Amino acid sequence: MPTRRDEARTSRRRAGDNGFRGTIMQGTTPRRLQGMADPLLASMVRAMGLGESPQFAARSPQVMAYVNRWLENGKHRDGAVNPSPVFPDGVAADDPVALARLIKATATELGADLVGICRLRPAMIDLGVDLPHDFVVATVVHEAYDVVIEGYAAVEEEAMRVYAEVSDIATRLAAFVRHLGYPALAHHNGGSCVQAIPVFHHAGFGELGKHGSLITEQYAAGFRPSFVTTTMPLAEDQPRSFGVQEFCLHCTICMKNCPGDAIPNEYVLTDGVKRWLTDLEKCYPYSRLRKEYCHLCVDVCPFNARPYAETYKAFMKQQRQLGYGTPKS
Amino acid sequence: MTQFYVTEVRPHGERSTVGLFYTREEAAAIVRQLESLPGKHGCRYVISTTLPTPAEGER
Ligand code: SF4
Numbered sequence: 001m002p003t004r005r006d007e008a009r010t011s012r013r014r015a016g017d018n019g020f021r022g023t024i025m026q027g028t029t030p031r032r033l034q035g036m037a038d039p040l041l042a043s044m045v046r047a048m049g050l051g052e053s054p055q056f057a058a059r060s061p062q063v064m065a066y067v068n069r070w071l072e073n074g075k076h077r078d079g080a081v082n083p084s085p086v087f088p089d090g091v092a093a094d095d096p097v098a099l100a101r102l103i104k105a106t107a108t109e110l111g112a113d114l115v116g117i118c119r120l121r122p123a124m125i126d127l128g129v130d131l132p133h134d135f136v137v138a139t140v141v142h143e144a145y146d147v148v149i150e151g152y153a154a155v156e157e158e159a160m161r162v163y164a165e166v167s168d169i170a171t172r173l174a175a176f177v178r179h180l181g182y183p184a185l186a187h188h189n190g191g192s193c194v195q196a197i198p199v200f201h202h203a204g205f206g207e208l209g210k211h212g213s214l215i216t217e218q219y220a221a222g223f224r225p226s227f228v229t230t231t232m233p234l235a236e237d238q239p240r241s242f243g244v245q246e247f248c249l250h251c252t253i254c255m256k257n258c259p260g261d262a263i264p265n266e267y268v269l270t271d272g273v274k275r276w277l278t279d280l281e282k283c284y285p286y287s288r289l290r291k292e293y294c295h296l297c298v299d300v301c302p303f304n305a306r307p308y309a310e311t312y313k314a315f316m317k318q319q320r321q322l323g324y325g326t327p328k329s
Numbered sequence: 330m331t332q333f334y335v336t337e338v339r340p341h342g343e344r345s346t347v348g349l350f351y352t353r354e355e356a357a358a359i360v361r362q363l364e365s366l367p368g369k370h371g372c373r374y375v376i377s378t379t380l381p382t383p384a385e386g387e388r
């Protein structure tokens with residue numbers, strides 16, 4: 001975990017030092033801070049004369065229980081590495097293919113719907129953080145699409161439920177890796193220095209969509225992730241395209257349904273990947289500055305039609321009747 | 330609110346957008362942090378208030 005001495009000396013944070021024996025990787029991707037630590041959100045909340053985002057203040061006891069679960073998991077992200085590990089039959093301590101198979105099977109057993117692995121790269125780590133690990137395991141749990149489209153309260157509760165669940169998975173998976181003798185650090189809402197999008201891309205989950213979330217074939221963008229970084233040598237998955245970025249060039253459904261007109265049609269390139277940068281100043285009034293949660297850009301995406309054909313069709317019919325948009329209040 | 334885009338220009342001329350920020354100070358602080366990294370030696374950074382649309386050959 002980061003040490004004060006490190007921070008004082010270099011103003012950089014160091015994560016995952018327990019049992020360190022990997023190469024140090026310096027992160028290069030700025031993280032947008034969450035909650036009131038986000039300077040844009042904080043200034044917008046202050047401009048409303050408030051001290052806290054109305055959405056955060058309105059959280060139900062059930063949602064708070066989920067938040068507390070990942071905060072609790074945040075205390076157990078790292079731990080001691082087992083000095084005398086015993087490996088299951090047929091798995092050698094230095095066999096990346098067998099180890100990757102074991103890690104994926106374990107993550108699935110813990111409840112992950114998708115598991116992917118790739119080599120850690122500087123762009124996958126927060127700017128200002130040094131991480132002495134070589135590989136990252138990404139795990140995903142999907143949200144129930146028929147629940148999230150029920151409305152704002154339902155989507156928030158479902159999102160938080162899944163965030164809590166993936167934090168459990170990462171915590172247990174990191175402990176399992178350490179039990180096998182390799183340093184490992186869990187990353188989730190209770191503490192993370194991993195950048196999700198580049199990891200998803202390299203772990204072969206899918207492609208970035210115009211709405212700013214990664215789209216998978218299995219669950220579109222209706223999922224929440226967690227990660228484990230480690231020095232354990234693991235066989236890598238490969239990036240996989242199934243036409244999302246090309247499709248988004250000609251699709252405007254998320255743009256038209258966004259109540260804040262926050263999704264641009266123009267893109268920028270980051271490491272050759274198209275990114276449509278959501279204008280948060282326009283998004284926050286709907287997604288943060290009212291009591292209700294907003295998830296609409298993800299819900300209306302036609303990639304939902306692959307896994308959830310009938311539900312998607314019915315939902316979009318309802319959206320059309322509403323005039324392609326949500327109440328702007 | 331003015332928007333500030335940070336673009337990384339790599340030694341061979343390749344351009345990669347770092348992100349979108351809402352104050353010049355925030356964008357400048359990110360640039361300073363990136364410039365301090367040994368792995369980014371040779372890169373330069375541009376802060377612009379217009380969207381850095383990819384050039385024809387980059388799309
Ligand atoms: S979360 Fe809502 S307001 Fe924000 S970009 Fe998506 S649809 Fe628009």
Ligand code: SF4
Nearest residue numbers: 209210248251254301
């Ligand atoms: S709604 Fe259309 S443009 Fe938006 S992310 Fe989905 S496919 Fe891309």
